[in-house]
Amino acid sequence: MNNEYRARDWINFILERCQFPDTQALKNHLDKAVFSEFCQCGCNSFKVLVPDFTKAIAVPGKYGVIFEANFNLAEAGKTLEILIFSGKSGMVEYIEIDCSGNNFPIPEIVEVVGEPFHVSASSALAL
Secondary structure, X not given: OOOHHHHHHHHHHHHHHOOOOOHHHHHHHHHOOEEEOOOOOOOOOEEEEOOXXXXXXXXXXXXXXXXXXXXXXXXXXXXXXXEEEEOOOOOEEEEEEEEOOOOEOOOOOOOEEEEEEEEEEOOOEOO
């Protein structure tokens, strides 16, 4: 079930495993966030609201993906994709968690194999 507790688990996973370029900056950003709108389609995506007084993590002005990390799952042929979106304010606004391009629900117990096979950081990051 996708809820605030699951979102907190994903935040820990992102900070520990996803190789974000500045983990401490992201942690500072997300420590102040409120999570909501937990998608129930089978993915584990959720909305993020960061207070305005927090330093922007991305260049303000656009909405889009600022970071992506993809992992192989222990179940053969399946992948885990984590995408972090910023909004026009430069704050994180959404975190998308998908299994194989959202073709499968996220397993209750996620078993990733090794390090991410793909990591991409946007030039819009303001780190």
